[in-house]
Amino acid sequence: MRSVTLVWALLMAFSTTSSSQTSLAGLAYSLESDAVSAREPVGLSVTVSNKSDQAIAVDFGREGTQNLTFSVLSPDGSTKTIVPPLRKGLAPRGDFKILPGKSLAKHIVLNEWFDFTAVGQYRIEVRLTSPITDLQGEVVATDPGTQLSLDVLPEDDSQLQKTCARLLAEISSSSSYAQAEGAGKKLAAIADPIAVPYLLRATSLWHLEPITIPTLSKIGDATAVDALIVLLNSKDSDATALSRSSLMDLKGRLTDPSLQDKIRGALEPGS
Amino acid sequence: MRMLRLLFLLLFLSGLCSAQIGTWTLYYSENDALSSDGSSVVITPTVSISGSTNAWCLNSREFASYTAAVMLNGNPWAVGQPTYAAGARGTSLSYTFPSVTVAAGGVVDMSYAGKVEGDCFKFLDLSDAISFGYVEDAYDPSDTFVDGFLPDIPPTFPCAIDTSFYPDVQPCSLPWPPVWASITPYPIYSADIDSQQVAQVIATPTNFQLGPGTADPSGNGYLDFNSISWQSSSGNLSDLSACVVGEYVTYPGTGNFVWPSPPYQAETMSNPTIINIAATEGGCADVHSHPAFQTPYAASNFNSAQQYRWSCSNWANGQWFNFSNYTISRGVNQHPAPSNAWYYLITKAGYSASVDPLP
Numbered sequence: 148m149r150s151v152t153l154v155w156a157l158l159m160a161f162s163t164t165s166s167s168q169t170s171l172a173g174l175a176y177s178l179e180s181d182a183v184s185a186r187e188p189v190g191l192s193v194t195v196s197n198k199s200d201q202a203i204a205v206d207f208g209r210e211g212t213q214n215l216t217f218s219v220l221s222p223d224g225s226t227k228t229i230v231p232p233l234r235k236g237l238a239p240r241g242d243f244k245i246l247p248g249k250s251l252a253k254h255i256v257l258n259e260w261f262d263f264t265a266v267g268q269y270r271i272e273v274r275l276t277s278p279i280t281d282l283q284g285e286v287v288a289t290d291p292g293t294q295l296s297l298d299v300l301p302e303d304d305s306q307l308q309k310t311c312a313r314l315l316a317e318i319s320s321s322s323s324y325a326q327a328e329g330a331g332k333k334l335a336a337i338a339d340p341i342a343v344p345y346l347l348r349a350t351s352l353w354h355l356e357p358i359t360i361p362t363l364s365k366i367g368d369a370t371a372v373d374a375l376i377v378l379l380n381s382k383d384s385d386a387t388a389l390s391r392s393s394l395m396d397l398k399g400r401l402t403d404p405s406l407q408d409k410i411r412g413a414l415e416p417g418s
Numbered sequence: 419m420r421m422l423r424l425l426f427l428l429l430f431l432s433g434l435c436s437a438q439i440g441t442w443t444l445y446y447s448e449n450d451a452l453s454s455d456g457s458s459v460v461i462t463p464t465v466s467i468s469g470s471t472n473a474w475c476l477n478s479r480e481f482a483s484y485t486a487a488v489m490l491n492g493n494p495w496a497v498g499q500p501t502y503a504a505g506a507r508g509t510s511l512s513y514t515f516p517s518v519t520v521a522a523g524g525v526v527d528m529s530y531a532g533k534v535e536g537d538c539f540k541f542l543d544l545s546d547a548i549s550f551g552y553v554e555d556a557y558d559p560s561d562t563f564v565d566g567f568l569p570d571i572p573p574t575f576p577c578a579i580d581t582s583f584y585p586d587v588q589p590c591s592l593p594w595p596p597v598w599a600s601i602t603p604y605p606i607y608s609a610d611i612d613s614q615q616v617a618q619v620i621a622t623p624t625n626f627q628l629g630p631g632t633a634d635p636s637g638n639g640y641l642d643f644n645s646i647s648w649q650s651s652s653g654n655l656s657d658l659s660a661c662v663v664g665e666y667v668t669y670p671g672t673g674n675f676v677w678p679s680p681p682y683q684a685e686t687m688s689n690p691t692i693i694n695i696a697a698t699e700g701g702c703a704d705v706h707s708h709p710a711f712q713t714p715y716a717a718s719n720f721n722s723a724q725q726y727r728w729s730c731s732n733w734a735n736g737q738w739f740n741f742s743n744y745t746i747s748r749g750v751n752q753h754p755a756p757s758n759a760w761y762y763l764i765t766k767a768g769y770s771a772s773v774d775p776l777p
Contacts, residue, residue, distance in 0.1 A: 237665045237693040237704045323659035325696040354662050357692045392688045395673040
């Protein structure tokens with residue numbers, strides 16, 4: 148789908164001690180698509196452009212999201228506002244320096260915190276709570292917030308499959324881990340049985356095991372269990388360890404006796 | 419790739435031409451020669467000149483006179499002598515040079531001493547395509563062979579010999595006239611022979627620093643390492659685009675770890691916990707938290723084993739290499755009487771955070 152920049156949020160004057168010199172910093176948010184079918188990933192791009200003649204600093208916070216606030220107005224009229232919760236463990240710091248004339252783009256998948264399964268129009272408000280500064284800490288720009296609009300269309304299995312295939316292809320052809328991780332997170336946002344074969348194949352690429360296996364566990368149907376058993380028996384030690392952990396979790400969570408037996412047999416072969 | 423069924427021999431004209439030609443190969447085993455921490459690789463270059471038996475029109479003396487002086491990173495490295503069975507017609511010459519350890523991210527520039535662009539060569543047989551001067555990069559098979567350097571040389575020279583210049587040269591069996599060929603400098607030829615970049619070893623993460631740990635100022639007992647850093651062996655973080663840095667944390671027992679409850683709420687952790695981030699970040703944060711506390715408190719002490727590690731998809735088949743190991747110790751205990759108050763303490767690498775007393 149076409150990528151549409153919905154709002155250029157901010158274009159603010161850059162003041163320095165030299166009042167004769169004025170430059171600009173730009174902050175832009177855009178949805179990667181202004182319409183998705185239900186269950187498809189919703190990607191948000193944030194771009195910071197340094198139009199000044201000095202380096203600037205932007206801090207998105209831990210995991211690149213802790214200094215962002217999101218508010219989503221759903222088609223049913225309910226509103227959910229969050230600061231993305233901080234996960235345990237290792238995380239990118241999220242602070243960046245941007246050289247003059249350069250820009251920085253971040254890509255965020257919103258499905259982790261918001262449910263976009265109801266059909267209709269969503270209003271998404273996003274704001275960077277920390278100011279953009281120069282390297283001396285002087286404020287260059289602040290973000291008043293931006294509103295974006297997203298249309299969620301009825302479920303479309305064919306479209307979802309195409310999206311899965313596209314994301315897997317993007318992972319396979321990625322030239323960097325960061326690119327593969329971005330596509331992997333979008334694929335992992337599709338907690339639907341349609342995604343299972345794609346998640347399974349993506350798991351063996353670019354060390355994406357910690358991203359894809361939790362989604363297989365979340366899907367938790369017979370196909371996902373089969374995929375986890377394949378990974379349990381793979382040569383990838385990380386995939387083996389994480390799939391074992393997921394299967395143990397599923398064994399206690401699933402109520403289907405046949406799936407429980409299958410998991411038990413995989414975890415305890417010969418028992 | 420064309421077969422190396424090349425039939426050539428070169429003579430160099432002293433004073434006018436100084437040239438050597440052959441098949442250049444840099445061999446190294448990415449598994450056997452890799453250092454245990456993945457930071458370097460030992461390479462043993464071999465230079466070889468190949469040809470088919472009946473094409474060589476020089477005898478052993480001529481072959482034995484060949485030497486190959488190799489410049490390593492612009493400095494004289496070694497002079498190799500060919501291995502050659504005296505009296506036999508030459509089929510190949512090979513020069514094996516001393517091994518050299520190349521740090522990940524390093525570059526080995528290897529070149530023949532004395533070779534200059536525009537040198538001319540005398541071929542005794544040009545009936546086949548000539549292939550030489552290639553660079554093998556074990557990690558990029560597409561780079562391993564460059565052939566057809568001289569496609570424009572007329573393919574009509576079956577065999578040539580100049581017995582006047584080399585009087586002890588044995589004549590070829592075929593009555594071909596002597597032919598001199600002058601190689602026109604070729605862009606790829608010039609790049610690969612005159613300035614050989616023999617090995618570009620992949621950049622890897624290095625110089626991992628944990629940095630200090632600090633207690634979260636809110637007093638929640640979180641232990642925060644906010645200045646973890648590493649560098650690229652090439653000096654440029656963007657060279658680490660194929661690399662990840664991550665943690666692998668194991669908790670007591672097998673399978674998922676459930677925090678003991680009480681004193682914690684019974685939260686389930688994946689065991690192991692694995693997190694990877696892009697190595698191009700050059701740094702990250704690591705916060706060690708805990709679930710909410712739950713009364714009635716009970717003593718609980720356990721350790722988790724944390725490994726910081728890295729992997730590059732273009733290096734050593736993507737295997738993991740260790741940066742550093744730490745033990746994270748957490749405990750909920752009771753102060754001795756008369757306080758009897760419960761407290762939480764977490765320690766790692768000599769840093770700690772606490773909640774004392776627990777609410």
